[in-house]
Amino acid sequence: MALLQIAEPGQSAKPHQRKLAVGIDLGTTHSLVATVRSGRAETLADSKGTHLLPSVVRYRADELPQVGTKALQHLVDDAANTIMSVKRLMGRGLQDVTRLGEQMPYIFEACESGMPMLRTAAGLKSPVQVSADILRVLAQRGEASLGGDLVGAVITVPAYFDDAQRQATKDAATLSGIQVLRLLNEPTAAAVAYGLDNEQEGTIAVFDLGGGTFDISILRMQKGVFEVLSTGGDSALGGDDFDHAIANWICDERNIQNLTLAQQRFLLRQARQAKEQLSDTAVTTITFADWPETSCPADIELTREQLNSLLDPVIAKTLRATKKALRDGGMTIDDINQVVMVGGSTRVLRVQEKVAELFGRPPLTSIDPDRVVALGAARQADVLVGNQTGDEMLLLDVLPLSLGLETMGGLVEKVIDRNTPIPVARAQEFTTYQDGQVAMAIHVLQGERDLVQDCRSLARFELRGIPPMAAGAAKVRVTFQVDADGLLEVSARELTSGVATAVQVKPSYGLSENEIADMIKASWSNVDADRGARSLREQQVEADRLLASITIAMEADGERLLTEDERQVIIKQMETLIVARNGDDHHAIAKQIEILAKATDTFAGRRMDDSIKRALAGKAVDNI
Amino acid sequence: MDLTKDYFSNLGLPCSYQIDLAALADSHRLLQQTHHPDRFAASDEAEQRQAVQTASYLNQAYGVLRSPLKRAIYLLELQGMEPLAPTNTSMPMDFLLQQMQLRERMEELPAAADVEAELEQLADELLVMHKQLQTDFAAAYEAGQLPAAEVVVRKLQFIEKLQQECNDLEGRLLD
Numbered sequence: 001m002a003l004l005q006i007a008e009p010g011q012s013a014k015p016h017q018r019k020l021a022v023g024i025d026l027g028t029t030h031s032l033v034a035t036v037r038s039g040r041a042e043t044l045a046d047s048k049g050t051h052l053l054p055s056v057v058r059y060r061a062d063e064l065p066q067v068g069t070k071a072l073q074h075l076v077d078d079a080a081n082t083i084m085s086v087k088r089l090m091g092r093g094l095q096d097v098t099r100l101g102e103q104m105p106y107i108f109e110a111c112e113s114g115m116p117m118l119r120t121a122a123g124l125k126s127p128v129q130v131s132a133d134i135l136r137v138l139a140q141r142g143e144a145s146l147g148g149d150l151v152g153a154v155i156t157v158p159a160y161f162d163d164a165q166r167q168a169t170k171d172a173a174t175l176s177g178i179q180v181l182r183l184l185n186e187p188t189a190a191a192v193a194y195g196l197d198n199e200q201e202g203t204i205a206v207f208d209l210g211g212g213t214f215d216i217s218i219l220r221m222q223k224g225v226f227e228v229l230s231t232g233g234d235s236a237l238g239g240d241d242f243d244h245a246i247a248n249w250i251c252d253e254r255n256i257q258n259l260t261l262a263q264q265r266f267l268l269r270q271a272r273q274a275k276e277q278l279s280d281t282a283v284t285t286i287t288f289a290d291w292p293e294t295s296c297p298a299d300i301e302l303t304r305e306q307l308n309s310l311l312d313p314v315i316a317k318t319l320r321a322t323k324k325a326l327r328d329g330g331m332t333i334d335d336i337n338q339v340v341m342v343g344g345s346t347r348v349l350r351v352q353e354k355v356a357e358l359f360g361r362p363p364l365t366s367i368d369p370d371r372v373v374a375l376g377a378a379r380q381a382d383v384l385v386g387n388q389t390g391d392e393m394l395l396l397d398v399l400p401l402s403l404g405l406e407t408m409g410g411l412v413e414k415v416i417d418r419n420t421p422i423p424v425a426r427a428q429e430f431t432t433y434q435d436g437q438v439a440m441a442i443h444v445l446q447g448e449r450d451l452v453q454d455c456r457s458l459a460r461f462e463l464r465g466i467p468p469m470a471a472g473a474a475k476v477r478v479t480f481q482v483d484a485d486g487l488l489e490v491s492a493r494e495l496t497s498g499v500a501t502a503v504q505v506k507p508s509y510g511l512s513e514n515e516i517a518d519m520i521k522a523s524w525s526n527v528d529a530d531r532g533a534r535s536l537r538e539q540q541v542e543a544d545r546l547l548a549s550i551t552i553a554m555e556a557d558g559e560r561l562l563t564e565d566e567r568q569v570i571i572k573q574m575e576t577l578i579v580a581r582n583g584d585d586h587h588a589i590a591k592q593i594e595i596l597a598k599a600t601d602t603f604a605g606r607r608m609d610d611s612i613k614r615a616l617a618g619k620a621v622d623n624i
Numbered sequence: 625m626d627l628t629k630d631y632f633s634n635l636g637l638p639c640s641y642q643i644d645l646a647a648l649a650d651s652h653r654l655l656q657q658t659h660h661p662d663r664f665a666a667s668d669e670a671e672q673r674q675a676v677q678t679a680s681y682l683n684q685a686y687g688v689l690r691s692p693l694k695r696a697i698y699l700l701e702l703q704g705m706e707p708l709a710p711t712n713t714s715m716p717m718d719f720l721l722q723q724m725q726l727r728e729r730m731e732e733l734p735a736a737a738d739v740e741a742e743l744e745q746l747a748d749e750l751l752v753m754h755k756q757l758q759t760d761f762a763a764a765y766e767a768g769q770l771p772a773a774e775v776v777v778r779k780l781q782f783i784e785k786l787q788q789e790c791n792d793l794e795g796r797l798l799d
Contacts, residue, residue, distance in 0.1 A: 152665070181665045222653065327795060384665040394657050396683075421687070423661065425680040483676050484661040 019151040019385040021181065022142040023189070023377025026131065026155055026169065028087040029211065031055050032371060033138040034378035035146060036387070041193065041375040044145045052370065053141075057133045058082040059120035067137045079105040081120045086134075089116065089127035090172075091164035131172035139178050152179035154381040156373050159185040159217050159231040160400045162446050163458055163488045170485065181384040183485040187217035188226050188395055189376030190342045194364050196221055202337035203229070205326075207355055207363065209318060209345040212238040216322045218329040218336075226395045229329030230419055232321050237314065239345030245310045246271035246302070250286060254297040262292040275311075278304045279349045308350050315354045322358065328419070339363035342372055396421055403458075403480055403488065406443035408433060409537035410452045415480050418448065422486055427479040429495075436468040440476055442492050450534050463492040465499045532586070539589040543581040546593055547574060550600055553607060561606045573599045625659065625678055630702060631685035641699060641762045643689065652686040692758050693780045696765075700777060703770060707777040715778060723782055726750075730789065734797060743794050750787050757783060 022044075025032045030052040034043040043051045050069070058071035059081045066074075074082045083106065094108060094116040107119040117124040135155075142150055155178075157169050166183055173180045187206035191197070196204055201222040208215040215233040219226055247267040250256070259267070270286050277284040286300045326332060339355060341363045346352065356362045367375065380395065382388055398421050404414040405428065416426045432440065440463045447455030466474050475495040482488050493500040550570065558567055577592040625634055632639040635651045657663070659678040664671050688694040700707045729746060736742040757780045764773035 182662060222649065324795070327791075384662060386666070394653075394660055394662060396656065396660075421683045423676045423680045424683050425677070426684075481676065481680065484679065 018387050020142070020146045020148050021151050021153065021378075021381035021385040021387070022139070022146075023154045023184075023374055023379070023381045024135065024138050024156070024178075025186070025189070025371075025374035025377060026087065026135065026157075026172075027055055027373075028085050028213075029055060030370075031134055031138060032374035033142050034371070034374040035142060036378050036382040041378045041382075043371050043374055044141055046141055047144075053134070053138060054084075055086065055134055056082060056084045057086070057130050059122035059125060061121040063122075065122065065133050067133055080107060081122075083118060083120070083125070083130050086127050086130040090131060091162070091166070091168035092116065092127075128168050128172045128175060131169070132175035135173055135176040135178055139176060150178070151385045152181040152381065154182050154184050154189075154377045154384065155180060156184050156186045156189050156377050158215060159187055159228055159397075160215070160233070161486070162401055162456065163403075163486065164456075166486050170487070180485075181381055182395075184377055184380055184395065185217070185228060185397055186373050187215065187231075187340070187342070188219060188228065188397070189373045189380065190340050191219055191221065191226065191338075191376065192379050192395075193367055193372045193376035194338075194340055196338055196340070197226065203331060203335045204338045204340060205322065205336050205359065206340045206342060207318070207322065207346065208233075208342035209351060210238050210343040211240050211345065212236065214238055214318050214321065216318070216325045218325050218331055226397075227421060228398045228419075229331065230325045230398075231400060232325035232328060234317060234321055237317055237321075238343075239348070241314045242275055242311050242345065242348065243268045243271040245314060246274060246307070249302075249306075249310050250300060253300055256297065260292065266290065266292055274302050275307065275348060278302070278307050279347065304349075311348065311350045312354070315351055318351075319354060319358050333359060336361075340372070341365050342369050344370055397484070397486065398422060399424070399482060399486065401446045402448055403482070404445050404447075404455070405430070405478060406441075406445060406452050409541040411534060411537055412445050412447070412450060412452055412455055415478070416482065422482045423484050425479060425481045427477050430476045430478060431472045432466065432469065432474040432476075433471055435471050437471065437474070438466050438468055439464045440466065440474075440492070442478060442490070444480075444488070444490050451537070458488070459490065461490075461492075463494065463499065465497070466494045467497050467499075469496075536584060536586040536589075539586040539593070540581055543577055543589050543593055546596060547577065547581075550574060550596070553600075553603065557607055557610065558603075561610060562603060566603070570596075570599055570603065625655075625681075627678065627681045631689055631698065634681075635685055635689065637689070639699075639702070641696060641758075641765050643695070645690065648686070648689055652682060655682050692754070692761075693777070693784050696758075696761050696773070696777045696780060699765060700770065700774060705770060705774060707774045708781070715782075716775070719779055719782075723786075726786055730786070730793065733793065739797055743790065743797070747787070747790055747794075750783055750790060754780070754783050754787070 020035070022033050022035045023041075025034075032043050032051060032053065034041055036042075045051050046053070046068075053068045054072045056068065056071040056075065058066040058074050058078060060066070065071075071082055072084075075084065094110045109117045109119055109124060115126050115128070117126050118130070139150060139153065142153075153173065155169060155173055157166055161169070169183060170180055187208060190206050190208070191204050196202065199221065202220075204219045204221060206215075206217045206219060208217070213233070213235050214237040215231065217231045218229040220229050221227075247264075247270075250267055250271065251259070256263070256267075274284050274286055281304075283301055283303045286302055288296045288299065291297065323333075326336075336359055339359050339361065341352070341355070346355075346363075346365070346369050352363060352365060398419045399416055400418065402414045402418045403416045404412040407413045407430070413428065415428045416424060430440070441460065442463060443452070443460045444458045445452060445455040446458050449455055463476060466476070473496075476492055477495055478490065478492045480488060480490055491500065551574075554567070554570070558570075562570070573592075573596045577589070577596050580588045580592040583589070627634075630639065635648065635655070637643050637648060637651065656679060659675055659682065661672055661675040661679055664675045667675075688698050697707055726746075733739065733742050733746070757776055761773055761776040761780065764770075764776055
């Protein structure tokens with residue numbers, strides 16, 4: 001009998017057997033793995049019964065890396081080899097990482113691809129490798145609990161993750177030997193965990209307040225299809241701000257100044273305890289029992305009302321970002337049917353109250369806000385491997401940030417706008433700028449701003465072999481293809497000759513979360529500045545074009561067709577335009593362009609006459 | 625699915641300006657459920673690639689047909705016209721005058737006593753104009769008056785631009 005059960009690798013010997021698949025929440029501070037068993041999604045524990053795996057990896061010479069709690073214990077005594085918060089480094093370049101360097105005790109080195117490498121006792125490690133080590137532990141935990149090989153996993157990413165960050169996450173999974181069924185947006189996963197995909201239709205707000213980040217996502221669900229309508233948030237806002245607000249209040253009350261590091265830690269710990277306490281009781285006492293100094297301040301009472309007034313300014317910021325995300329998605333408060341709470345800081349009662357007040361309905365809080373994302377990912381994984389026949393859940397996502405190309409003068413032309421449903425393909429045609437141009441550089445960018453320098457560079461490549469033609473005659477079509485995971489592929493083709501090239505955009509770095517939030521914010525606050533900058537670049541390009549054509553004409557015919565005086569006048573005006581062009585007043589440039597164009601009118605007229613004369617020379621009138 | 629065919633026939637809708645938006649949404653969802661790459665998570669690369677292309681086409685088609693402006697442009701393009709060609713710029717004088725007045729109002733709006741009410745008023749007026757233009761387009765298109773339909777498309781584009789700017793302004797003023 002046994003012989004009859006031999007099967008190809010990857011194919012199940014028993015066709016009716018359930019395929020093993022997991023959902024993984026690869027988080028900044030901790031990670032989780034979950035699966036669906038007997039129709040219920042549950043997170044999986046390690047051999048000691050712990051579910052949350054701290055996202056910390058410690059590297060040692062000649063030994064396997066330690067992951068999780070064991071690694072966490074060495075955070076202080078072996079700081080350089082113990083890597084935490086690696087999610088913040090995913091898909092980022094060395095420059096971004098060194099900017100973070102002050103907060104991170106690691107030693108970074110560049111490598112060929114531009115990816116930052118961490119120097120550890122076990123050699124150079126990329127953020128992708130570190131994440132892979134975390135994923136490997138989670139996958140092993142999944143296989144141990146489920147008793148078999150995994151077919152694949154759904155891995156969650158923040159909804160605003162850009163191409164580079166998604167690609168890095170997928171690479172990490174591949175490196176750890178996990179087959180990625182899908183990268184799933186975290187808010188979508190949370191909505192799925194609450195079974196909101198079973199409702200007929202609705203618009204859902206996912207309010208995700210973690211320790212240091214706040215994300216708000218607006219999703220629309222219709223007959224099993226989830227669409228992310230918009231995302232927003234603040235990557236520097238979270239529960240830590242609550243603790244700081246309380247700690248500052250304690251300092252003011254007890255007139256404590258010039259805190260030592262130990263005192264700071266003490267106060268933040270007390271603040272956090274008071275905050276948690278006040279979810280159950282109306283009043284709590286802050287004591288200074290272990291105050292790390294001899295003179296000990298008197299105890300303070302903190303009531304829930306006082307706490308609320310301390311938290312409200314921070315919460316107000318989250319509500320503002322929420323309203324903004326609603327507007328971005330073309331929605332109003334009244335359109336929202338459900339509010340899902342994610343992240344440990346949503347346990348704070350005041351947050352729940354304020355969110356309920358804004359939306360006019362209580363938010364969903366019944367699932368542990370730390371686990372809800374992993375549970376949703378597990379359900380999606382179960383659907384994707386085909387365990388739920390007849391289940392129609394389909395998740396449609398949108399592009400988190402606009403994609404575009406660099407055009408003349410350092411401007412960005414958007415090809416696909418933010419929040420466009422994916423997968424999506426879009427083509428744009430460009431032309432050559434100079435006569436006889438045989439190559440075109442293609443620079444792919446992601447971001448909301450008008451200037452190249454304010455967007456993130458994703459990739460550069462060249463289309464070569466364009467047949468020489470007059471400026472503007474070649475037609476280069478650049479096609480963007482974004483797949484269901486939000487990963488981009490760009491190809492370019494010259495239409496008259498068929499010359500083509502393609503590149504899988506696999507950048508070595510991506511955006512920092514802060515940058516993404518800032519970039520979106522800046523695109524609002526800088527609309528006027530951008531407009532000015534755009535006009536300036538446009539005038540500069542125009543000036544260069546005019547200067548180039550006059551220079552060529554002067555070299556060819558200047559001496560023949562102009563007197564010395566006439567030549568000097570034109571040269572003088574050219575110099576004035578160059579000065580204006582190098583300044584930053586686009587009005588001044590426009591004015592000088594006009595003056596120079598006028599000054600060369602006569603010259604242009606004579607060249608025209610001259611070329612007609614030459615064309616006609618030696619030809620009989622009949623032949624004209 | 626033959627991706628070289630037009631959006632209407634692939635989504636099973638009559639080739640007309642007045643379409644049933646609920647039927648469009650249903651058809652799009654139904655087709656995505658069959659063709660989306662997630663349905664091919666375990667298939668080979670060629671099948672997945674095909675799925676990405678089909679799903680992209682469906683998203684594109686849905687985006688075009690759902691938008692009153694894009695749908696109008698698309699219908700004219702199917703008739704071999706280029707309503708947005710850069711050479712195509714002539715507009716009736718009264719419409720241009722109205723546009724200028726609306727723009728002036730928008731520029732003066734931030735200084736208004738009750739900005740929120742003024743914004744709402746302006747947005748409402750634009751919405752009414754937008755709706756009227758949709759009716760105008762349907763009438764011209766169904767009557768086969770394509771040049772007249774083309775002028776309506778350009779008017780629609782003007783109004784949508786104003787709506788967008790109105791929206792941006794709201795974002796800046798009320799944030």
